[in-house]
Amino acid sequence: MTELMIPLDSDSARPLYQQVYEYIRKEIADGKISFGEKLPSTRLLAKHLFLSRSTVEAAYEQLLAEGYIEAKERRGYFASDISKLYLEGAGQEERKNQIVLRTEEKENYKVVFSPEGSEMDYFPYGVWRKISKELLSGDNPGLFLPGEAAGEEALREAVCRYLHHARGVNASPEQIVVGAGNEYLLILLAQVLGEKKKVAMENPTYLKAYYTFSHMHYEICPIGMDGGGMLLEEVERENPDIVYTMPSHQFPMGVVMPMKRRLELLHWALAGRERYIIEDDHDSEFRYRGKPIPSLQGSDRKGSVIYIGTFSKSISPSLRVSYMVLPEGLLERYHRNCGFYASTVPKEQQLKLTAFFSQGHFERYLNRMRGIYKGKHDYLLGILRKEPWVHKIYGDNAGMHLLVEVDSALSQEEIVNRAKENGVFVYTLEEYQIPGSVLKAKKTTLLLGYGGLKEKQMQCGVEILREIVR
Helix, strand or coil: CCCCCCCCCCCCCCCHHHHHHHHHHHHHHCCCCCCCCECCCHHHHHHHHCCCHHHHHHHHHHHHHHCCEEEECCCEEEECCCCCCCCHHHHHHHHHHCCCCCCCCCCCCCEECCCCCCCCCCCCHHHHHHHHHHHHHCCCHHHHCCCCCCCCHHHHHHHHHHHHHHHCCCCCHHHEEEECCHHHHHHHHHHHHCCCCEEEEECCCCHHHHHHHHHCCCEEEEECEECCEECHHHHHHHCCCEEEECCCCCCCCCCCCCHHHHHHHHHHHHCCCCCEEEEECCCCCCECCCCCCCCCHHHCCCCCEEEEEECCCCCCHHHCCEEEECCHHHHHHHHHHHCCCCCCCCHHHHHHHHHHHHCCHHHHHHHHHHHHHHHHHHHHHHHHCCCCCEEEEECCCECCEEEEEECCCCCHHHHHHHHHHCCEECEEHHHHCCCCCCCCCCCCEEEEECCCCCHHHHHHHHHHHHHHHC
């Protein structure tokens, strides 16, 4: 474990070290941090939470003194066996019982500023080969038998643990459904929630989700946005059954929904019967500035939030493994309506991914890629800030793309077409608006994705754009 999602209140009368201590103590007591599990080092946790190292050290010292953790020389801190020390963990047993997007060929372009691009040069191919070889090296008849409909239990347990520690998601493995892509999970969800639903979506939005809902014959209402995300007065006016939102890093705008509005959204869900919020935690793993932002689901106490995420950005786009966390109140309906479907993720791939998690490779790879993508982010941001044609940059400090307002006499179509003629493929904000809606952008706004680009490609692309728009 290299990080913990610890909610800290800087305005509280309790010292920050005590808040860290109390959180970890309760996690160990509840069994959410298992006996023998390694805790983040004081340096990494302090960096993750934007605290001084001495603050984290004080918390760890108190945990050591009370027997909740133990220190092993040159290895770090580990959770202790507290079965004889404390009985708070009794609650754990109770829980157990309980696009059409553009598909034009882009290989012939010198630079493709795709917001979906990923860097695969640093993937641990040797580790993946070793895991594959070990999985297939012995006689394992179970590998070729049908798997669990919701995903293999070991993988769901690993995902559950990761989401709790990294995103503050509160769930049991029984609430997790694994599937091949977010769109497949949304199709399943539509069969759980029923027909003739009305969905409110941020505009602009992730269009694959829009088209999925549209094909399920859901009524879709576009909701305007400001600097804090979707406008709740418009949600109230539309009176939908479902709100689809990306509160931690909205795509494509990059907006982070503040806590006040998140709580207001949860209050909206509670105020009506059968209202649900679908939280798409889009590329939330990649944040380069500011404190970590917990999930909306972690603040939900009434089972109103359906959480969806994917490993397409954090591991590999071709992996096609996504996960959905259903509220407990929807589990019986899921098993009745969808429990007979076979899993769309091959069992072999699920077991490989489970080993990738359990052996610690995922966290190491994710931490490395955060540094790689931050370097790309900082480089592109740096060269764009020097460009006279760049009016405004926003959506930065997270994700894998920047939004750039352009100062130019050329129309949006002219910029895009001239860029393509010169070997540069760019995307515009308008492409992500809900069909039939109108955006209020006064200037052409480009989405410049950098995840799959090298620095030389970024420099080349920006230079070509400079020649085009000036």
